[in-house]
Amino acid sequence: MNHRPTPADVWLERAQQRLLAGDASRAHTLLVQALAEHPDSGALQFALAGLQRQAGDAVAADAQLEDLLSREPDHLAAALQLARSLRGQGRLLAAGALLRRAFAHAPAEVERRIDAIELLDDGGRQQDAMALCEQAFAAGLDDPRLHVHAAALAAQLGRFEVAREHYETVLARSRHAADWHVPLGLSSLQRYRSTDHPDFARFQHWLERDDLAPYPRSSLLFALGKAFDDVGEIERAADLLREANAIMHSQLRWQRKAWRRGVEMRLGRGPLPDPALAPPAWTPVFIVGMPRAGSTLLAERLARHPQVRHRGELPWLPVLASRVGAASGDAGMVAAMRDAAGSYARQLLQDDTPVGWYVDKQPHNFLHVDLILALFPNARIIHCRREARDNALSLWMQSFHPGSQDFAYDLGDIATVMRDARRMMAHWQARYPHAVRTVDYEALVTEPDACVGSLARWLGLPEATPHTSADTAALSTASLWQARQPVYRSSVERWRRYAPVMPELERLRAD
Known part of the structure; x- marks a missing residue:
């Protein structure tokens, strides 16, 4: 009598049940057995990589993900998990190359692309993050959120005219521009010479909105305050900046006493033990x-x-x-x-x-x-x-x-x-x-x-x-x-x- 293989999704369900019961070791064994039956299952391999990482075996987890991506280069969840691991190892050049390859195979994906852009931006790989934006635009994606990221990245790279073009696209296509801090981004791109610049009217128009949350409103006030400072209207700038700071101060509630305790502790601390590092x-x-x-x-x-x-x-x-x-x-x-x-x-x-x-x-x-x-x-x-x-x-x-x-x-x-x-x-x-x-x-x-x-x-x-x-x-x-x-x-x-x-x-x- 021929043995009929257990479907991959059944194996996954069994492993998940063992995990929920707190038996990670048995879940690992089940996934290894499952992959013996379904060696080409990306879902099983991705799950096993997650368990290996949870158990502290990052080398084995990365190897699983690399093998998975060699067969399924558009498996974006695997690419992102491997990229995060590479970032933790300081291998940011490799992370950028990996994500660019992965998203070339999935040009229409937006949500995970944004995750990848943020990961690379946070890791100091702005050129790679910008490439992911440009890759998306070339594929016909026109999500305003991608333009917001592209504008911020272009500004970091010194491409100020490109940054303004992306911000202008957001302004033309989304009512969320102020919520996404586009005014603050625009104000950082130049030194204003006159209140005739259209940004002044824009910023003041948005300030009239009564549905802005505190943080977007404060960033708008900072933007307009900076603009008035540029043109030498100091009193107007100070009034706007005072309001912006008051909003943020009330929202964040920085703890002065906790800061002082930390400083005094460090000042009173003796020498650290010598780790004898060359x-x-x-x-x-x-x-x-x-x-x-x-x-x-x-x-x-x-x-x-x-x-x-x-x-x-x-x-x-x-x-x-x-x-x-x-x-x-x-x-x-x-x-x-x-x-x-x-x-x-x-x-x-x-x-x-x-x-x-x-x-x-x-x-x-x-x-x-x-x-x-x-x-x-x-x-x-x-x-x-x-x-x-x-x-x-x-x-x-x-x-x-x-x-x-x-x-x-x-x-x-x-x-x-x-x-x-x-x-x-x-x-x-x-x-x-x-x-x-x-x-x-x-x-x-x-x-x-x-x-x-x-x-x-x-x-x-x-x-x-x-x-x-x-x-x-x-x-x-x-x-x-x-x-x-x-x-x-x-x-x-x-x-x-x-x-x-x-x-x-x-x-x-x-x-």
């Missing part, structure tokens, strides 16, 4: 300090050297610091530190052409300087410092993604973080004088070549001809257009323009 063959460079204090300008200038790779604001160090802090005892902490060093190095090095110096410009890494130097004894810390009132005003005038700079919507909170950042950096400077160097924003914008040249010598960079342009590198910063312009001194003592309508700025002389 310095790597490359040099990690951390640009830290208050946001809006020149870190983007400095990183962009350093990255013109052919031996420097600018990685943007990597999110990994705070996560790894939390893991180290949660470890038990010195032995557990040393093990966690060794793991953290490997994890962070993979994200910094990635899988592109190796160089000798790598830059992470996450400003709040000033909280973790002791961990940085324990993991990487040859690391260099550059502290960007700016005149307090200029720095506070620049922060207060920006709209940030929730969760990134939630203190920036109240001048009192800004003053607290600014004072604590300087306390922390003075503490680290005293403990690690060989590894920490301060750069003043005012010196950077006044004499950028001399300032960066001095830093290059301190970092040990060899003499080299700089790249003719750094504009091919993507920028993710609160002022995309400004960061691409020549260096001007107009931002020095800018606070004086606002002092007549914001007398509270005068109280921020906390140098």
